[in-house]
Amino acid sequence: MTQYGSPEREKTEEERSLNFIEQIITEDIKSGKNDGRVHTRFPPEPNGYLHIGHAKSICLNFGLAVKYNGLYNLRFDDTNPLTEEVEYVDSIMEDVRWLGFDWGDRLYYASDYFEQLYEWAEKLIIKGKAYVCELTAEEINARRGTPTRPGTESPYRNRGTEENLDLLRRMRKGEFREGEKVLRAKIDMSSPNMHMRDPVLYRIIHASHHRTGDRWCIYPTYDWAHGQSDSIERITHSICTLEFEVHRPLYDWFIRELEIFPSRQIEFARLNLSYTIMSKRKLLQLVKEGYVSGWNDPRMPTISGLRRRGYTPESIRYFSDRIGVAKRENVIDLALLEHSVREDLNKKATRVMAVLNPLKLVITNYPEGETEEVDAVINPEMPDPGKRKVPFTREILIEKDDFMEDPPKKFFRLAPGREVRLKYAYIIKCEKAVKNDHGEITELHCTYDPLTRSGMPDANRKVKSTIHWVSEPHAREVEVRLFDRLFLKEDPDDVEKGQDFKSSLNPESLKVTKGYISSGIDGAGALDKFQFERLGYFCVDPESKPDKMVFNRTVTLRDAWAKMAKNPQK
């Protein structure tokens, strides 16, 4: 992981404690289960874009396979033609690949197993473990009982094998309307586990599927497809989220009745992030109702959104590693995700001086019309930091925030009569703040000390701070999109009665502004990463054009001064 900077000592296997899934796998390997083989899978349903929660699952599933010298599959759980689309299949593959995982030739679709699944359904009927039920969905639900009350058996539960077989075959042929009949497993209507109360295996859907077209009009449910797909692929450890825990008895029941390869389902707690929603349904709503520009809006917690925001695959993998894996509900602090990008970008991002909120500054004793070139460091964290020339002139732009007419005690920047260093250039002294008729400061007049240019002996003089700047005649205007968290509340769903999560939306999650940069960005292409010195990390938006560049703010730098300014009581 560490490419530059201080060499981090990798912890040895013994030093690093194992999470509960790694413990299970380690024990399985030790006991020779599955011949010591480890094979995992990531099974997305192609009905939406992947988000950071999926990233956790991908890193977990695939990371485990890598760690234990196993294999991992990418499998689309495409059993519901009503909600699934190729657009999603494509985006999912792009995102998984971008995260840094290569599934080789192990790309599968649950729909590839439809025929096998069907054969197994007949097998179950022959064993007397499944039946065609003609109750309506409402009737089935009414008879299912409640978690505290047992259900009642369907009147169709005990029909003969031949009749069941005939009916199922006719269901497949398309002789019935949607909802008219379903195939159900015959288990136990009084089980305390609702999922064991004769779950539906097949439902009739007269819709074409993005892969099987119109070949089928009966589609397997999740329970009927998922475990068997794992088994067909000889998945050893089928890792999923906690809400499927109650499905496990059914998962195991199918394996037992069908006498097929016994994959083992293991559940972990899904990721929750503060100030973020993870529900695909709600994310879709934000997209459809135009609260964001699309699935890849840089404010979205989707992989494609994070990518466009400027996150790197490494930072997301690092994050997944840091958050850990366990079975208890959790809410990860968004600060950890931000820490993860900063950690990575600090090592990689090219430094550039950009002014976003300009205040003109005239160096009155500097020769008019002269331009000199000063050396700027490209990235101080690199073993070979590199240098770049930056033009310096009499009239420059500095950040408005870097000047205060009447500064508080701990403000170290420019103020009347105070000295400051212009990074890579000279030490200047503020002589005068020029105001307009409204009393607003329009420009600053300063003088410079010609002996303090970086590299000269006098440059080592101590000054309280160093600020960034841009030569005004050389300044190039760019568009800058300042993103902030999409939601104001730590838990966006924690809202007043009658309101929904949208009432927690942050109205200031996007501010579009201008920036001025003189050098360092020529030829920068989509998603190239920069640090605007003292401001934050930015990347080139894919919509950016050479003559009209657009930068997205990934995250600000940590800002001790901003924190202090917020808590003036100290």
Next chain:
RNA sequence: UGACCGAUGGUGUAACGGUAGCACUGCAGAUUUUGGUUCUGCCUGUCCAGGUUCGAAUCCUGGUCGGUCAACCA
């Protein structure tokens, strides 16, 4: 008011009967031509009550709190 799962600093996560550690956050300081980075230090924790044991975060019992389950979604 059923079944299942869970409970360790502010947030996550370790410790597998023997000194409660790590990361993030927060705070304080050092270094710094980024109030960044880096470095140092500090704050803060085993849900409760019993029991077993020389010894319990860990095992047992009971409670409390939180989550999940009543789609022909996944």
